[in-house]
Amino acid sequence: MIRTRFAPSPTGYMHAGGVRTALFAYLIAKQSNGKFILRIEDTDQNRLVKDSVDHIIRTLNSLGINYDEGPDIDGPYGPYRQSQRLEIYHQWAIKLLNQGRAYADLTTQEELNQFRNLAKENKRPFLFRDYRPTTKNQWQVGQPLRFLSNPKPYFWHDEVMGDLSAGPEAVDDFILIKSDGYPTYNFAHIVDDYLMKCSHVIRSNEFIASVPKFLNLYEALDIEKPLLVTLPPIMNDNGNKKLSKRDGAKDILEYMNAGYLKDALLNFLVTLGWNDGSTQEIFSIQEITEKFDIHRIQKSGAKFDQKRLDWMNAQYIKKLSDDQLLELLQPFWPKSTNNFPPDYLLKVAKIFQDRIRYGQEISELSSYFFEDQLINLDLIFQDKQLKNLPKDILINLLQVSEQELKATPFDQNLMTKLNQLLVQTNQKPNILFSLIRIATTQSPHSPGLSDTMQILGQETCLRRIADTIKELKK
Ligand code: GLU
Numbered sequence: 001m002i003r004t005r006f007a008p009s010p011t012g013y014m015h016a017g018g019v020r021t022a023l024f025a026y027l028i029a030k031q032s033n034g035k036f037i038l039r040i041e042d043t044d045q046n047r048l049v050k051d052s053v054d055h056i057i058r059t060l061n062s063l064g065i066n067y068d069e070g071p072d073i074d075g076p077y078g079p080y081r082q083s084q085r086l087e088i089y090h091q092w093a094i095k096l097l098n099q100g101r102a103y104a105d106l107t108t109q110e111e112l113n114q115f116r117n118l119a120k121e122n123k124r125p126f127l128f129r130d131y132r133p134t135t136k137n138q139w140q141v142g143q144p145l146r147f148l149s150n151p152k153p154y155f156w157h158d159e160v161m162g163d164l165s166a167g168p169e170a171v172d173d174f175i176l177i178k179s180d181g182y183p184t185y186n187f188a189h190i191v192d193d194y195l196m197k198c199s200h201v202i203r204s205n206e207f208i209a210s211v212p213k214f215l216n217l218y219e220a221l222d223i224e225k226p227l228l229v230t231l232p233p234i235m236n237d238n239g240n241k242k243l244s245k246r247d248g249a250k251d252i253l254e255y256m257n258a259g260y261l262k263d264a265l266l267n268f269l270v271t272l273g274w275n276d277g278s279t280q281e282i283f284s285i286q287e288i289t290e291k292f293d294i295h296r297i298q299k300s301g302a303k304f305d306q307k308r309l310d311w312m313n314a315q316y317i318k319k320l321s322d323d324q325l326l327e328l329l330q331p332f333w334p335k336s337t338n339n340f341p342p343d344y345l346l347k348v349a350k351i352f353q354d355r356i357r358y359g360q361e362i363s364e365l366s367s368y369f370f371e372d373q374l375i376n377l378d379l380i381f382q383d384k385q386l387k388n389l390p391k392d393i394l395i396n397l398l399q400v401s402e403q404e405l406k407a408t409p410f411d412q413n414l415m416t417k418l419n420q421l422l423v424q425t426n427q428k429p430n431i432l433f434s435l436i437r438i439a440t441t442q443s444p445h446s447p448g449l450s451d452t453m454q455i456l457g458q459e460t461c462l463r464r465i466a467d468t469i470k471e472l473k474k
Contacts, residue, residue, distance in 0.1 A: 002034030004200045006060075006067070007189060009041045010052035014059045015249035016304055017204060017234050020269045024231060025202040026065045027270070027292040037196060038070030040081040041189065043182040053081075059253055063262055064285070069196075077196040082188050089183040092191050092221070093145055093176055101220045102176060103132070104139035105146045129173045145177040147187070147217060154212045159200075159229045160297045161208065170212035190214060194223045202229040229294055232273045235301040243304050259328055259359015260309070264316040268309045273302040282315055310357040318354055325349050332363045336370040344369075347455045351447045369455065372464065373442035375471045380438055385430050394435065395472050397425055401436055402465045410458045415450040439468040 004025040008018055029036040038060065040053055057072065069075025079085060096102035107115075111131075119126040129149055139145050151168035158164055176187040183191075193201060208230050218225045234243040243249045255265060267283055275298075276283075276291045283291065320328065329349050337345060348369045349362070356362055367373065380386045380394065401421060408417045422432055433449050440461045446452045453461050 002032045002199050003197050004029040005037040005039050005198050007039045007041050011047045012049045013251035019252045020272050022065050035068040038067040042083045101148045102145050104137040105144040127172045144175050144179050146173045147176050149173050149216050154215050159294050161230050166212045171216045198226050200227045205230050233301045235303045239303045260313050261316045264313040268312050273298050314357045328359045329362050332359050334367045334370050368441040398469050410454050439465045
């Protein structure tokens with residue numbers, strides 16, 4: 001039975017790194033009908049951030065990374081918050097104490113500093129085991145408890161990183177239980193993975209140097225280690241640094257709130273360090289679940305490329321049905337949309353469907369469909385082509401257009417009419433159409449001019465052209 005877990009510490013929001021770990025663990029479980037577990041690792045009381053458990057749960061739920069057991073879904077091996085399992089860690093600590101594999105650590109901070117300095121003077125790496133106390137103290141809750149390690153070299157296999165090894169210097173006496181009575185990550189996760197019957201440990205690469213310590217503890221506890229699956233780091237946009245909150249890695253919920261689609265985000269995240277061996281980039285969630293394979297996870301870092309995410313999201317937006325598109329855009333329409341009938345909204349939505357990268361973009365891009373904009377003649381005076389034309393020519397071009405458009409029905413023949421206007425005025429599209437576009441939308445870019453004008457309607461277009469002429473005449 002495959003059982004995987006996502007074991008976040010509730011220390012804030014989740015960025016791409018955490019969500020990708022959760023997704024990979026979820027996929028490994030789901031593709032073999034296994035179980036996926038959410039375990040909250042809240043044993044570092046100083047780092048807890050209020051509401052982050054809720055935030056983690058909300059993030060996973062919104063993306064459909066559904067867990068079978070977790071803090072709010074009871075299962076056979078709960079509770080699933082480490083702070084509610086202190087009794088369990090205590091029992092396992094006693095087991096180690098009874099075997100002589102743990103000891104109370106009464107070292108003071110000063111002594112610890114002394115040991116460190118000594119190691120430095122002797123040009124040796126500092127290992128606590130070199131300074132183990134010689135007298136055996138009874139351990140009491142409230143004192144740190146250390147593991148009595150059995151240093152030796154290790155060779156082990158990681159499902160992604162391959163065959164790895166480390167010398168005995170990687171094994172030290174680490175703390176099992178802290179003076180506040182809470183276990184360390186090093187101790188708690190090993191006990192929990194065992195008790196929760198986790199078959200795989202899927203986690204980020206920051207733990208890889210500690211694996212020899214963990215292997216030593218597995219041996220002392222006489223438990224079998226799960227399969228180790230170390231994920232490659234996610235690098236920032238420049239590819240030169242690990243993606244981190246400090247360097248602006250965004251909350252994944254923020255992307256959702258900005259109108260990125262769940263399936264696009266999942267597709268993007270799954271390709272951060274995984275591919276199916278082909279050049280395919282767009283995968284449905286079903287394809288992802290079928291094709292995902294631990295052995296195709298890459299070892300080297302994966303770049304978080306914002307432009308690629310935008311491109312991918314745009315591909316998903318293009319495929320939305322009318323209803324899905326309206327649902328995506330619903331939170332982002334400019335306020336003034338209330339006065340417009342639903343079919344008008346749909347027309348505007350569809351004209352932008354091929355152009356937006358994420359939902360929020362509709363807000364600014366579509367504003368002229370709902371409200372006259374302030375006239376900004378700089379759009380004309382700073383336009384590459386238009387700025388060379390004298391004002392009276394500009395006015396004349398707009399007046400001729402106004403005349404002609406007055407007599408033209410705004411239907412599918414409008415494009416033909418606009419083309420005739422080019423001939424009539426002897427102008428190129430990047431002069432005449434740019435001018436009409438700016439006059440009718442107060443924007444240098446818009447979807448196709450004829451389509452845009454048809455949606456705006458004759459009355460609005462003529463009014464805006466007249467207003468622009470007036471402004472130019474001032
Ligand atoms: N609590 C650890 C973290 O948030 C989890 C590491 C693991 O998956 O074992 O980084």
